[in-house]
Amino acid sequence: MDYHKVTEQELRRLREIIPEDRILTGEEIGEDYSHDELGGITNAPEVLIRVLSTEEISEIMKYANCQHIPVVVRGSGTGLVGASVALHGGIMLETTGMNRILELDTENLTVTVEPGVLLMELSQFAEENDFLYPPDPGEKSATIGGNISTNAGGMRAVKYGVTRDYVRGLTVVLPTGEVIKLGGKVVKNSSGYSLKDLMIGSEGTLGIITEAVLKLVALPKVSVSLLIPFADMDAALEAVPEIIKSKAVPTAIEFMERGTILFAEEYLGKKFPDSKSDAYILLTFDGNSLEQVERDYDTVAKLCIDRGALDVYIVDTDERKQSVWSARGAFLEAIKASTTAMDECDVVVPRNRVADFIKFTHQLAQEIGMRIPSFGHAGDGNLHVYLCRDEMEEKEWQKKLDTVFDAMYRKAEEYHGLVSGEHGIGFAKRRYLSRQYGEAQMRIMRGIKLAFDPNGILNPGKVV
């Protein structure tokens, strides 16, 4: 695709839409805007615009669409697959200034937000009002617009589902500049093809989310976590399908290995309650009465002890919760700090294949001579597996990366898993997506892209 460059003439037009102090070019932009959190792909936009409203975005898109200027949207830039990188230069729209919580509707149990609200701001606002916004991805400084764009999942998906399940309505600026409203505060909807569900998880390639109506639930009155050590990862992970089978419905079931905990302790400068064992599962249970929550976690604790758990730590004080969950939240950063470079595999497999998949990554690590730590959401089958460069030469690293990714995605496919559980496809995982989906699905996705974005100007080179 041949795109138009942003020259002085284009800047003059953009300054008619947006005040000059919110338009940055060249050196002013800053290196951070050339990459995302994982940094596998790097390119700078020609112009960075700090947008503040639906109307501004609509005007910019009308102009960019006419002129064939590529546009990419960026929230906090915490993505891991390069989805927010301006591959073709052009215009980058930064939405972090659109960070107002617009309305709490206690009769419809919804909150209406702008896309730049951070996940931590939203969850705090909800809790202050005695509500819970259930999606709970590890990266709390991500924007809610970014969370919707990747259909972020997080820890509580076992009980509560993912971001998709909490998006009731969206206001979207199309690549043509037209503004559409999808869904609303309504609970049911069978009114035509679900464009709302297409937007969710489309990684900024189909339209620009400028407002979201999100569903809230009542804040559970009680929440208790269990930290359960096992002698090895196999034993830990094999307990998980049994927990699911017991119908106890934990809020979260995370798994972690000793090595990752040690990195997190070092990274945070704080002790984890226990790090003597090789493998752990961390569960949360929530509900409205202590009896009910106790009944649930008792069942699970007994089940784990029967299956060889070494102990069961009850994490019920605020201090202990803080220490355990802040460590869990720091795993990605801690592993990143432990190596020279890394890449990530975010596969999702059926929950009863997690143990097999992790065993496979351990074998792969040995065979190929690469450190491959992992942690993740055992309860929903979504694994975060990290490929660490450590002391490798660039050439060796690239070669091994290819081999390992290839082997892991093939194994996931064999288990009827999918390429991404929650981090998306972006730029980095495109070829694995098209390999798994095949020609028919990719052709339909390209057709959908064309229906939304006939000139191919919005986030080109991503997903499809």
Add this chain to the structure above:
Amino acid sequence: MDYHKVTEQELRRLREIIPEDRILTGEEIGEDYSHDELGGITNAPEVLIRVLSTEEISEIMKYANCQHIPVVVRGSGTGLVGASVALHGGIMLETTGMNRILELDTENLTVTVEPGVLLMELSQFAEENDFLYPPDPGEKSATIGGNISTNAGGMRAVKYGVTRDYVRGLTVVLPTGEVIKLGGKVVKNSSGYSLKDLMIGSEGTLGIITEAVLKLVALPKVSVSLLIPFADMDAALEAVPEIIKSKAVPTAIEFMERGTILFAEEYLGKKFPDSKSDAYILLTFDGNSLEQVERDYDTVAKLCIDRGALDVYIVDTDERKQSVWSARGAFLEAIKASTTAMDECDVVVPRNRVADFIKFTHQLAQEIGMRIPSFGHAGDGNLHVYLCRDEMEEKEWQKKLDTVFDAMYRKAEEYHGLVSGEHGIGFAKRRYLSRQYGEAQMRIMRGIKLAFDPNGILNPGKVV
């Protein structure tokens, strides 16, 4: 669009794919296959094929796509908007023979079914295995394929959500005959545009569902209903947002008026527990302990009494539950039996606008001189409003139908509601959909249709 007719030559080819005894033509087909449950639009297919497998459907579609023969899929034919009517003749595929429950996976909490399994068969199977399939539309003899195609909602949406929330994976035959797999047993998915969510609610226009992986939940151990009479509908419906606000989370909140109950009593030949009052709300609460369920319903019962409820009947015996819920299930048929012809409006509005909307339909009924009974899902804002012909002449009926539909959809729009909560758009509601959505959304939907069905052969003339 110019379609190819089914002549002896086409039948010869079809008989090479499907045994002759499952191919019906002309008079053999039967009048039922010309319309759906509401019967607003009528047309016979040229050929009816009783399909039994993905492979058969794939072969038929490859041929039909080449020859430009229109194809429509029919389950039980319980639709209300003409979505399964063969508007352009051609081939009708009947899926009721594909009615096997293929697998119960207790480790992943999924059940895999063919599309012709009836909702009542699925829910019975789930309960026999100590699981619940939560979606609970009134029409229990609908197929699960039809439920997915309309994103059916049902009574339990207040607590459990709609069909969309329980579809984990689909096998789909595309209009081109290609077979694709969407989703799977995985709980999270951020792997490209969600074609699975596009298929759900697409009313047989984008592809043919031949297998579905559905999510189950643990069967709640306790379930209690409350029947609460009020002096009038306003008082009954105004209590509902307060119930939602109380965060008690009922499984269902239905509303019904005295007239509808009397029709149902007559239709079923059975007494309802109480029919002295003008308006009722019927709630269910479920959970794993009686104490918890009692706590929830106590809160709600007190709240309703405070707001003028005349009484609170606790429906906890199997016999009483049966009498109340079988009446609720018979409302549509009972109203249908009470008049010469009827049409339906299935709007969904934010939950706190239900009272206003129903008040509006009462005014409209008076002004226009038409009987407009209603019932529906007060807890999720999805209303079923019936326009009854009674003794009207055809011309008067058609004119008043137009006026009333027009007024109701405009009012729903004013309240930020949508055309259909769960029955879909099909043929009957197309113009209201396009009026509400406007050109940009309709253009995108047509583009999506084209991406799936380049020759426009699958269920033409529906939705878009």
